[in-house]
Amino acid sequence: MSHTPGVRQAQKLKTRRALLDAALTLLEEQSLSSLGLREVTRAVGVAPTAFYRHFRCTADLGVALVDEALGSLHPMIRTTVSDADDSEERIARAVELIARHVDAYPAHVRFIARERHGGVQRVRAAIQEQLGRFAREVCDELAKDPQSAGWSADDLLMLAHLYVDQMLVTASLFLEAPPAPSAERERVARLAARQLRLISVGRRHWRD
Amino acid sequence: MSHTPGVRQAQKLKTRRALLDAALTLLEEQSLSSLGLREVTRAVGVAPTAFYRHFRCTADLGVALVDEALGSLHPMIRTTVSDADDSEERIARAVELIARHVDAYPAHVRFIARERHGGVQRVRAAIQEQLGRFAREVCDELAKDPQSAGWSADDLLMLAHLYVDQMLVTASLFLEAPPAPSAERERVARLAARQLRLISVGRRHWRD
DNA sequence: CCATGCAGTTAACAACTGTTCTCCGGAATT
DNA sequence: AATTCCGGAGAACAGTTGTTAACTGCATGG
Numbered sequence: 123m124s125h126t127p128g129v130r131q132a133q134k135l136k137t138r139r140a141l142l143d144a145a146l147t148l149l150e151e152q153s154l155s156s157l158g159l160r161e162v163t164r165a166v167g168v169a170p171t172a173f174y175r176h177f178r179c180t181a182d183l184g185v186a187l188v189d190e191a192l193g194s195l196h197p198m199i200r201t202t203v204s205d206a207d208d209s210e211e212r213i214a215r216a217v218e219l220i221a222r223h224v225d226a227y228p229a230h231v232r233f234i235a236r237e238r239h240g241g242v243q244r245v246r247a248a249i250q251e252q253l254g255r256f257a258r259e260v261c262d263e264l265a266k267d268p269q270s271a272g273w274s275a276d277d278l279l280m281l282a283h284l285y286v287d288q289m290l291v292t293a294s295l296f297l298e299a300p301p302a303p304s305a306e307r308e309r310v311a312r313l314a315a316r317q318l319r320l321i322s323v324g325r326r327h328w329r330d
Numbered sequence: 331m332s333h334t335p336g337v338r339q340a341q342k343l344k345t346r347r348a349l350l351d352a353a354l355t356l357l358e359e360q361s362l363s364s365l366g367l368r369e370v371t372r373a374v375g376v377a378p379t380a381f382y383r384h385f386r387c388t389a390d391l392g393v394a395l396v397d398e399a400l401g402s403l404h405p406m407i408r409t410t411v412s413d414a415d416d417s418e419e420r421i422a423r424a425v426e427l428i429a430r431h432v433d434a435y436p437a438h439v440r441f442i443a444r445e446r447h448g449g450v451q452r453v454r455a456a457i458q459e460q461l462g463r464f465a466r467e468v469c470d471e472l473a474k475d476p477q478s479a480g481w482s483a484d485d486l487l488m489l490a491h492l493y494v495d496q497m498l499v500t501a502s503l504f505l506e507a508p509p510a511p512s513a514e515r516e517r518v519a520r521l522a523a524r525q526l527r528l529i530s531v532g533r534r535h536w537r538d
Numbered sequence: 539c540c541a542t543g544c545a546g547t548t549a550a551c552a553a554c555t556g557t558t559c560t561c562c563g564g565a566a567t568t
Numbered sequence: 569a570a571t572t573c574c575g576g577a578g579a580a581c582a583g584t585t586g587t588t589a590a591c592t593g594c595a596t597g598g
Contacts, residue, residue, distance in 0.1 A: 129594095129595065130594090130595055130596070133545075134544090134545065151449060152363045152364075153361040153363045153364065153449035155360045156360075156361065156364030158585065158586085159585080159587095160585065160586080168546070169548075170586085171546075171547070171548085171587085172545070172546050232447075235447040239447070239502060240361055241360040241364065241444065243359070250506075277524065280521050280524045283521065287496075287499050288495075291495050313488050313491065316484075316485065316488045317491070320488075320489065320529065320532040320533065320536060321529070321532055323531075323532040323536060324529055324532025324533075325528065327531050327534070328528060328531060336566075337565065337566095338564090338566070338575080342574090345575080345576085366554085366555065366556085367555080368554080368556080369555095376575095376576070376577085378577095379557085379558090379559095379577070379578085380576050383574080383575055383576070384575095
């Protein structure tokens with residue numbers, strides 16, 4: 123039944139977390155396909171063989187990281203989109219929301235950006251599937267908007283993909299920019315805002 | 331003076347090409363940060379130490395691949411953009427142009443998409459610099475268009491970046507789709523065309 | 539309270555990695 | 569024709585990798 127958490131499983135989850143965190147740190151300056159099993163265990167301070175108690179291989183660990191990273195990204199997207207119709211301050215708020223998320227989970231964002239086209243097939247597939255799910259959710263959100271009247275389902279999905287891709291591009295730009303108060307960061311924010319604005323303008327005049 | 335090509339340099343360039351090609355092939359199912367020096371030389375059929383006659387390390391090889399890959403991508407972008415104003419068939423032609431390029435140089439496209447956010451800093455920087463150059467060229471091209479009257483330089487550059495990113499996204503989608511005559515491929519082409527169209531609509535109504 | 543389960547350890551394995559040094563043969567230079 | 573130059577080969581190095589096996593200790597469930 124596994125009803126009680128137990129000291130046992132608690133410890134297991136703890137080292138699992140440590141493995142994930144260590145991997146995430148190591149992945150800031152390399153890609154998953156070069157991440158060694160021993161490298162991770164060494165960083166955690168645990169025997170190499172302990173790794174197998176949690177993951178079959180580093181690719182499996184990568185898939186787990188995808189779930190975690192996009193799980194944390196998940197709530198953000200809905201908010202971003204439901205805010206990204208036309209109003210100027212709403213766009214600014216959406217961009218700011220992305221910036222805050224990148225600040226809060228930089229390693230997660232970097233991991234997704236890096237492994238989206240990375241060298242490990244299963245991880246790529248996991249990311250693609252999750253991003254597709256996001257696009258469909260965004261699509262649903264857009265459909266609720268009265269501005270979407272007369273739009274075909276296909277066109278809505280195409281716009282949703284545009285938004286999702288744009289969000290990832292923006293997040294990646296924030297990642298490379300120096301943190302909190304910097305001119306570069308403001309530049310990125312303004313660029314992203316204007317790009318979103320242009321897309322919104324295109325959306326408004328789509329039916330011609 | 332190095333006036334004559336010579337049998338000597340010809341052979342050197344030949345094995346250099348072999349190294350680059352072998353690396354490009356190996357990089358189809360892994361990323362650069364996990365590409366081993368010996369792995370490449372083994373694929374070519376030369377001694378591991380021969381590698382050093384051409385590159386200091388695999389990162390240097392990666393930078394060379396960036397130049398090569400984006401060199402081949404270079405002429406395409408200008409054509410794509412100078413064709414991507416508003417007319418419907420022009421957009422279709424631009425998308426078809428991207429598709430053809432992906433067919434002609436799939437390994438190059440994959441490499442750029444993969445290493446753009448990959449684990450090797452110098453290669454990332456090289457790609458970013460080249461893409462920035464592309465964006466500026468696209469910007470120049472857009473400026474010539476009478477439709478860009480009244481646009482600020484910043485706004486033109488932001489549109490240029492939008493186009494460049496959109497092109498990479500599209501190229502990456504073509505890469506994953508099955509080759510020549512497939513329904514999936516047509517789906518990607520239509521999606522890309524509509525996204526370009528929406529951007530064009532936004533561009534047309536930007537000054538409001 | 540005792541027996542089972544299981545996270546983590548230790549040791550060892552063959553295979554692989556990047557790098558250095560020394561050498562060879564043939565093109566290039568004079 | 570003699571000499572230099574240099575792309576490549578060969579061997580050896582210390583260090584790393586993933587994976588297996590048999591183990592230890594301790595929380596768990598009967």
